[in-house]
Amino acid sequence: MFKELLYLNFSPFAGSDYHRLTFGVSPPNILSSTLVQLRVVVDYYEDCLYLLDGRFNQLDTIYVTICSSNVPTLPVINNKKKLPNLKCFVLTHKTELLAYNDILIPLLHRMSNLEELSLYFDSFYEKLIDGYNLEENILNYMIQLKKFKFNIRSIIPFDNQVNLPSNNDIQNTFKNFKNSKIVSCIDCYPKANQFHCHIYSYPYSLIHYNYITNNFRGGLFKRVDKISLVDERSFEHEFFLQIAKSFPFVSELRIQNREPQKNDKQQCSIIEYPHIIKLVIVESHESYLEQFLNN
Numbered sequence: 001m002f003k004e005l006l007y008l009n010f011s012p013f014a015g016s017d018y019h020r021l022t023f024g025v026s027p028p029n030i031l032s033s034t035l036v037q038l039r040v041v042v043d044y045y046e047d048c049l050y051l052l053d054g055r056f057n058q059l060d061t062i063y064v065t066i067c068s069s070n071v072p073t074l075p076v077i078n079n080k081k082k083l084p085n086l087k088c089f090v091l092t093h094k095t096e097l098l099a100y101n102d103i104l105i106p107l108l109h110r111m112s113n114l115e116e117l118s119l120y121f122d123s124f125y126e127k128l129i130d131g132y133n134l135e136e137n138i139l140n141y142m143i144q145l146k147k148f149k150f151n152i153r154s155i156i157p158f159d160n161q162v163n164l165p166s167n168n169d170i171q172n173t174f175k176n177f178k179n180s181k182i183v184s185c186i187d188c189y190p191k192a193n194q195f196h197c198h199i200y201s202y203p204y205s206l207i208h209y210n211y212i213t214n215n216f217r218g219g220l221f222k223r224v225d226k227i228s229l230v231d232e233r234s235f236e237h238e239f240f241l242q243i244a245k246s247f248p249f250v251s252e253l254r255i256q257n258r259e260p261q262k263n264d265k266q267q268c269s270i271i272e273y274p275h276i277i278k279l280v281i282v283e284s285h286e287s288y289l290e291q292f293l294n295n
Contacts, residue, residue: 009039022047037061044068045103048091052107054081061088069095079103083110093121096155100125105137114142118149120206128154128165128197131173131182148180151200153211158193167215170197187213191232209247214239219246225275226252234259235288237268244271254280261287 010021022043035056040063042048048064089111097104100123108117117138123129129152139145170184180201187196196211202219208226214233224247229235235257243250253276281289 006034007037008035010041033058035059039063041065041067044070045099049079049103049107052083052110053079054083058085059083060085062086063090063092065092065094067094069093069098079106079110081110082112084113086111086114088116089114090116090118091120095122097121097123097125100129101137108138109141112141113144115144116147117142117145118205120151122153122155124155126156128156128170130154130165130170130184130197130199131175131177133173135176149201149205151204151206152198154197154199156195156197158188158190158195164188164195165197170199174199183217183219185213185215185217187211187215187231189232212243216242216246218242221247222249225250228254228256230256232257232259234261234285236261237263237271240271240291241269244273249275251275252278252280254282255284255288256282257284257288260285261291 021040036058038051038056038059038061040051042051042064043066045066045068048066051064052062089108091104108114111117127133134150139148165186167184167186170186171182174180174182174184183200183202185198187198188194189196198211204219204221204224207223209221209224210228210230212227212229213231214235216239227243227247227250229243235255250273253273279292281292
């Protein structure tokens with residue numbers, strides 16, 4: 001139908017759950033020898049693999065958002081054919097990634113000529129993803145790579161962990177990232193039995209920032225308009241001051257914290273969030289509601 005099609009954007013509302021592709025158990029009966037750029041939102045990893053099985057042999061740029069965390073189970077999908085023409089790959093997971101080592105890494109190894117790579121996901125994996133991991137599994141296979149942006153959160157069980165790394169340990173794994181500023185932040189959630197390791201390239205490139213805790217590293221995030229604050233330790237006045245300074249244009253704020261505040265709100269200065277239009281306080285102590293009502 002479109003014999004000269006070069007660009008296809010099937011993700012006009014990538015922030016929503018609408019306008020997404022899914023192919024079920026049957027490979028899509030589509031191919032193109034002219035398409036060079038594709039932007040798409042899909043349901044499952046299978047859908048992404050179908051689109052990258054070689055049917056678009058001139059594709060050099062693809063932006064794909066995956067909405068489901070389901071792990072591919074269909075052996076018929078080609079995840080081995082090289083993609084030599086692909087120069088730019090941007091992958092965003094809206095839910096947790098469960099197949100980092102088994103699916104994502106083999107997929108990236110097919111893209112040896114990539115010049116730009118962006119990865120945004122939360123990984124439920126038995127190992128932390130740090131600088132050493134990214135080097136060994138990704139960067140060493142992409143000698144043409146010029147730009148690498150990422151926002152990766154590793155989530156592993158807290159129990160049975162003897163030698164959990166410090167934040168300095170994580171930062172030291174990026175010693176070979178000479179021309180990049182990398183920020184790392186670790187958090188322990190004993191009650192939830194989770195250990196989080198958050199790493200991202202700076203400047204921050206997303207419009208949302210989730211799981212902000214008292215260990216927040218600071219910085220200025222002018223593009224971010226949605227944030228969530230979650231911790232098992234209480235949020236005090238100084239923390240909210242820092243959040244207001246770091247996210248001056250935040251419009252949606254979500255708070256989840258069962259621990260009561262310790263400071264005296266009567267003695268605290270007023271904190272302004274001039275752009276907030278949506279405030280969600282869930283599973284939290286009533287003191288946080290008072291904090292915002294008083295302000």
